[in-house]
Every structure is written in structure tokens, then in C-alpha cells.
Amino acid sequence: MFRFYALRVLKDYLGHIIFIGLPLVLIYVNMEIQANANPDADLGYIAFFMGIGFILMFQVFGAAYTTEGMEVDFFTAFKDRLRAAPVHPARFMVTNMLYSSIVSFLQLMLILAFIFVMYEPSVSNWGLAIPVIFLGVVFTQTLGAVVIILVKKASKAQAVITLYAIGGSILAGHIIGLPDNTVMNFLEDYSSPISWQRLSIEHFVDGDYAMGMLGIGLLLGTWAVLLTALFRMSRRVVA
Amino acid sequence: MEHHSTSSGLVPEFFIEEYDKCHYPPVKGSGRISVEVMKMLIRMKDVIKRYNGKRLALDHLDLEIKKGEVVGLLGPNGAGKTTAINAIVGLLDVDSGSIEVFGEQQNGSNRHVRSRIGLVTQEVTVYETLSAYENLLFFGKLYGLKGEALKRRIEEVATLIGLKDRLHEIPKKYSGGMKRRLNIGCALLHEPELIIMDEPTVGIDPQSRNYILEFVKQLAKDTETAIIYTSHYIEEVQAISDRVYIIDEGHIIAKGTVPELIRKVQGDQHVAIDVKQPEEKALETIRTLPDVKEARLEKQTFRINLHAGADLLDKLIATLSPYTITNVQNEQASLEDVFLMLTGKTLRDGEVS
Numbered sequence: 087m088f089r090f091y092a093l094r095v096l097k098d099y100l101g102h103i104i105f106i107g108l109p110l111v112l113i114y115v116n117m118e119i120q121a122n123a124n125p126d127a128d129l130g131y132i133a134f135f136m137g138i139g140f141i142l143m144f145q146v147f148g149a150a151y152t153t154e155g156m157e158v159d160f161f162t163a164f165k166d167r168l169r170a171a172p173v174h175p176a177r178f179m180v181t182n183m184l185y186s187s188i189v190s191f192l193q194l195m196l197i198l199a200f201i202f203v204m205y206e207p208s209v210s211n212w213g214l215a216i217p218v219i220f221l222g223v224v225f226t227q228t229l230g231a232v233v234i235i236l237v238k239k240a241s242k243a244q245a246v247i248t249l250y251a252i253g254g255s256i257l258a259g260h261i262i263g264l265p266d267n268t269v270m271n272f273l274e275d276y277s278s279p280i281s282w283q284r285l286s287i288e289h290f291v292d293g294d295y296a297m298g299m300l301g302i303g304l305l306l307g308t309w310a311v312l313l314t315a316l317f318r319m320s321r322r323v324v325a
Numbered sequence: 326m327e328h329h330s331t332s333s334g335l336v337p338e339f340f341i342e343e344y345d346k347c348h349y350p351p352v353k354g355s356g357r358i359s360v361e362v363m364k365m366l367i368r369m370k371d372v373i374k375r376y377n378g379k380r381l382a383l384d385h386l387d388l389e390i391k392k393g394e395v396v397g398l399l400g401p402n403g404a405g406k407t408t409a410i411n412a413i414v415g416l417l418d419v420d421s422g423s424i425e426v427f428g429e430q431q432n433g434s435n436r437h438v439r440s441r442i443g444l445v446t447q448e449v450t451v452y453e454t455l456s457a458y459e460n461l462l463f464f465g466k467l468y469g470l471k472g473e474a475l476k477r478r479i480e481e482v483a484t485l486i487g488l489k490d491r492l493h494e495i496p497k498k499y500s501g502g503m504k505r506r507l508n509i510g511c512a513l514l515h516e517p518e519l520i521i522m523d524e525p526t527v528g529i530d531p532q533s534r535n536y537i538l539e540f541v542k543q544l545a546k547d548t549e550t551a552i553i554y555t556s557h558y559i560e561e562v563q564a565i566s567d568r569v570y571i572i573d574e575g576h577i578i579a580k581g582t583v584p585e586l587i588r589k590v591q592g593d594q595h596v597a598i599d600v601k602q603p604e605e606k607a608l609e610t611i612r613t614l615p616d617v618k619e620a621r622l623e624k625q626t627f628r629i630n631l632h633a634g635a636d637l638l639d640k641l642i643a644t645l646s647p648y649t650i651t652n653v654q655n656e657q658a659s660l661e662d663v664f665l666m667l668t669g670k671t672l673r674d675g676e677v678s
Contacts, residue, residue: 087466166416166444167450170416
């Protein structure tokens with residue numbers, strides 16, 4: 087059964103173009119602008135954090151894998167066919183989320199690899215960004231599962247998630263520069279799981295592990311709450 | 326070996342086995358041998374189901390299905406066909422009444438019962454991005470098949486549904502009929518004892534429809550699989566069903582074989598056959614045929630009265646063909662007439678006639 091869920095996600099070629107191709111183009115174009123505007127700046131460092139910004143935003147869009155997969159399995163005629171099988175329906179949900187997480191994570195790693203190949207950033211502790219991104223992916227796919235159960239349609243779920251991705255990215259300072267004041271600085275660091283991941287990665291890079299762990303802790307705590315909510319809500323679809 | 330009606334011990338088991346071997350060839354697929362007249366697979370008794378505590382979807386529904394029979398479940402949209410099916414499979418809880426499936430009380434949690442049922446959903450439920458082969462592999466594995474046995478079974482099923490040559494294409498490239506056949510194939514892999522087909526021919530061309538109907542008939546004949554076939558295409562149900570249940574507003578309003586049901590609403594059946602060169606001696610032959618109540622010759626027209634529901638037209642035509650038939654009129658009630666008379670509705674759209 088696992089193989090087929092992997093196949094379903096891997097065969098979504100349009101998804102790969104959007105989730106890999108688009109951020110790569112955006113990073114490339116932005117870096118070209120940066121290189122022309124500030125030729126003496128540490129372009130590798132800029133590329134790394136710009137890349138992290140796009141990774142964290144497209145990570146949220148990646149929740150589409152879970153929402154679309156679960157829509158087919160639980161909110162279309164497939165529901166009866168799968169429920170008629172001698173397999174507990176929870177397995178379909180868990181497998182869906184698992185493979186959506188793996189594929190989404192691998193896509194984001196390709197973006198990270200592109201940054202290192204193209205711009206050779208010299209950033210310490212950058213490897214710690216990988217588990218943070220992985221946790222973020224798992225969180226996002228869980229969020230996708232909760233939202234699709236609530237709204238029952240992938241298009242609606244994706245609208246909600248897109249709003250969160252863009253709103254969260256703006257507040258985290260990824261899309262536009264925010265004013266430098268206490269409130270905005272607080273929002274930049276703590277407004278959403280996107281901010282928490284950025285907070286973690288920035289502090290790990292700076293060698294401030296305690297603050298890095300704070301971001302991870304917030305993410306894990308919220309994920310636990312989300313997972314509990316999913317467990318309760320999923321009874322509606324997998325009972 | 327199935328349990329036999331002789332389980333009282335009066336007949337030794339080995340004798341029954343030997344008797345079976347002589348008189349009943351092994352059933353293809355299941356590997357079992359049957360000597361029972363008919364084994365009851367499904368028994369629904371007084372089943373009531375309300376949606377949201379209000380709308381009555383099943384209203385004291387009684388239904389029985391025996392091993393190896395094709396049962397047609399006829400009813401207009403919203404009559405309760407799909408609800409009845411979902412209750413049998415255990416996909417929904419009923420409010421009261423009992424449902425026995427393979428001798429076990431269906432309560433929705435006995436998943437092993439589901440492994441003996443194949444469900445063909447009303448809508449095509451195959452994954453469009455996976456090839457037909459991958460779809461069959463997926464559904465086979467869901468039902469516990471694996472390895473070489475699964476691959477062999479996929480080959481068999483692909484041959485049965487006529488998709489062997491296009492097995493590695495994705496269903497997106499298939500016609501509607503081919504998708505429907507794949508949809509059926511996915512429910513056959515695990516060789517279920519009961520196949521439930523919920524409107525399996527909706528929206529496909531006549532050629533594919535005929536293929537599916539022939540296939541269903543052959544499947545029931547070859548494997549002794551019981552089949553519940555729901556449709557609002559009366560001619561389909563009439564063509565393939567051993568017995569028919571007519572359901573309306575959640576309860577069974579009539580049941581029986583097609584001729585039985587027709588007999589309920591019709592008196593005699595009248596056939597008029599015009600020929601070029603009539604001869605009196607043909608009347609004698611016609612009168613010897615079973616179900617012929619009366620036959621007479623009026624000029625060039627043989628007028629024959631048959632018992633209601635008699636299926637004699639082929640024989641009559643064969644008898645009179647030497648006299649050059651020019652016209653045949655058969656005034657026989659159809660299942661559609663039965664339904665119309667019983668419910669006051671047409672089946673196709675459920676509208677009040």
C-alpha cells in the first residue's frame with residue numbers, strides 16, 4: 087500500500103514544477119537583482135536566508151499533497167471503496183500524510199542543494215536547518231489534514247493554507263522588509279510556525295542553541311496540539 | 326468443503342465428497358464444491374435506517390441473497406439502493422433490524438467479512454495517475470494478495486475485463502467503458518463470494534454495456550459468485566438477474582423472477598405473426614409448445630395466446646419461419662410496466678407518471 091501512495095505523489099508532475107521549479111526561478115531572479123544592486127555583499131549568506139524564506143513558504147504550499155490526497159480518499163466516491171476494504175481507513179490517512187511529508191521534504195532539500203551549488207554560502211551550523219525544515223514539513227502536512235477534514239474540499243483547504251503561507255511569510259519578514267520596532271520584531275520571530283522555524287535556523291546559525299531550541303519547542307508543542315485535534319477529528323472520516 | 330444440509334450425520338461426509346466430485350465440478354476460483362441447493366449469503370430483516378434521525382432511507386427492508394445468484398435491485402434514484410448496499414458492506418449503521426452477512430451479524434467492525442465482498446462503486450473509483458496495472462496491484466494488496474499469486478490474478482482479471490493489452494496505460498487515456506471495466510476488475514481480484522455492482526454501466530456506450538452485461542452473466546455462471554446488481558436500466562436487470570427486488574422509498578415492494586413479476590401485472594401474452602404462405606398444420610405444432618394457451622390462424626396471421634411471462638418467441642419464429650414471416654407483434658408486459666404499475670413512477674428518473 088505504501089508504494090502506491092508514494093507513486094501517487096511522485097506522479098504529480100505539475101506539483102514538482104510548482105514546488106521545485108518556481109522557488110528556484112524566484113531565488114535566481116532575486117539573487118540576480120541582489121548581485122547587481124550590492125556586488126560587494128556576501129551573496130552566499132543572502133542566498134541562504136532568501137532560500138530558507140522560500141523553502142518555508144513553499145513548505146506550506148506543499149500541504150496540498152495531503153489535502154488533495156485526503157480529498158480523493160475521504161471526500162469522494164473513493165471513500166466507500168476504500169472503507170469497503172478489510173483495512174482500517176486510518177491507514178490511508180497516515181500513509182497519505184507520510185508520503186506527502188517525504189516528497190515535500192525532498193523537494194525542499196533540492197532547493198537547499200540548489201542554493202549551495204549555485205551560491206556556495208559559507209554559513210555555520212547550516213545542517214541544523216534540515217531537521218527544522220523536516221519538522222516544519224510534518225507540521226504543515228498535519229495542518230493540511232486538519233483543514234481538509236474541516237472544510238472537506240481541497241480547493242477550500244488550499245485557499246486557507248495559501249492565506250496562512252503568505253500571511254505567515256509576510257509577518258516573518260520573508261516577502262517585504264518590516265519596520266524595525268518591538269511589535270514587528272516580536273511578530274517576525276513569534277507570529278506563526280513559519281516565524282518559529284526561521285527563528286530556530288537563524289539562532290542555530292548564530293550558535294545560539296537555546297533560542298534555536300525555543301523555535302523547535304514552539305513548533306513541537308503546536309504540532310502536538312494539532313495532532314490531538316487531528317486524532318479527534320479524524321474519527322469523522324475514518325470511523 | 327461447505328457444510329451440507331446432511332450435517333445431521335445421516336450421510337457420511339466422505340460419501341458427500343465423492344458425490345460432489347461426480348456431479349458438481351470444482352468451482353473456478355474459490356476451489357470449493359457445492360452440493361447445497363443454495364446457501365444464503367445475505368439476510369436483511371426489518372432493517373430501518375434514518376438519515377439525521379429524520380429521512381427514512383430504509384423502511385423495514387427485507388432482502389435475501391443466495392450463493393451463485395444474480396439479484397437485481399431496481400429502484401429510482403433515492404429509493405434506497407445504495408443505502409441498502411452500504412448497510413450490507415457495513416459502511417453505515419442501521420437504526421434497527423438485522424443484517425446477516427455470510428452467517429455473521431453485520432456490525433461494521435467485522436472487517437474480515439469485507440474481504441469476502443467485492444464492491445463496484447457507482448462512480449469510477451480508480452486512481453487516474455496510476456496505470457491500470459498499478460490500480461489492480463493496489464486493490465489486490467488491500468485485500469491481502471501478494472507476490473506471484475497477485476501477478477497471476479491480475480493477468481486473469483485483465484483478460485476477463487478485456488484490458489490485457491492496455492494494462493500499463495493510465496486510465497486517463499481510457500474510454501468511459503474501459504474505465505468502468507477497470508472499476509469492476511478492481512473488485513474481482515480477491516475472488517469475492519459476493520460482488521455488489523452499484524450502477525456499473527452508467528454513462529457508457531452500448532458496446533461497453535453489452536460487454537459488461539455478458540461478463541457479469543458469465544462470471545455468475547462460471548464462479549458461483551453471488552452478484553447484487555443495482556440499476557435503473559430495466560433492460561439490464563431483466564437480462565441478467567435470476568431474481569429481482571424492486572425497491573421504492575426504502576422498502577421492497579415486489580420480488581421474484583422476471584416472469585413471476587410480469588405475471589403479477591399481466592394477464593395473457595399475445596403474439597401475432599404474419600406469414601406469406603400459412604398452413605394449418607403449423608398450428609398443431611404451435612399448440613404442443615409449453616405455455617401456449619391458444620393458437621388460431623386468421624388469414625395470414627397466426628394469433629397465439631401465451632401464459633404471462635412465457636419466453637417462447639424464438640420457438641414460435643423457428644416454427645413459422647418455413648412459411649416466410651413478414652411481421653411479428655409481441656404484446657408482453659416488461660419489467661418497466663411492472664415497476665410503473667407498482668410505484669406509479671418511471672424508473673429512469675423516478676418521476677411520477
